Amino acid sequence: MKLSARNQLKGKIMEIKEGAVNAIVILDIGGGNQVSASITMSSVKELGLEPGKEAYAVVKASSVMIGVDD
Numbered sequence: 001m002k003l004s005a006r007n008q009l010k011g012k013i014m015e016i017k018e019g020a021v022n023a024i025v026i027l028d029i030g031g032g033n034q035v036s037a038s039i040t041m042s043s044v045k046e047l048g049l050e051p052g053k054e055a056y057a058v059v060k061a062s063s064v065m066i067g068v069d070d
Contacts, residue, residue: 007059009035013051016044025049027057 011029023044027035035057049055 001056003058005058005060007061009057009059011035011055011057013049013053013055015051016049018044025055027055029057 009027009029011027011034013025014028014034015024015026017024017026018041021041022038023041025037025039025044027037029035037057043049047055
């Protein structure tokens, strides 16, 4: 897999919360950290996603905001 996005986090699918149109995929990226992504149900099926399978969280953003409490 070659992508222009440099933020690629490899992990293991822990859970897929299926909805009518979209699903929330929870990926364990190690060190007690998890990433979740909302994707279409058709993508879940097309990619053959299931708990226990390895996958990548790919982040492509033009800006990242940082916030702090007052």
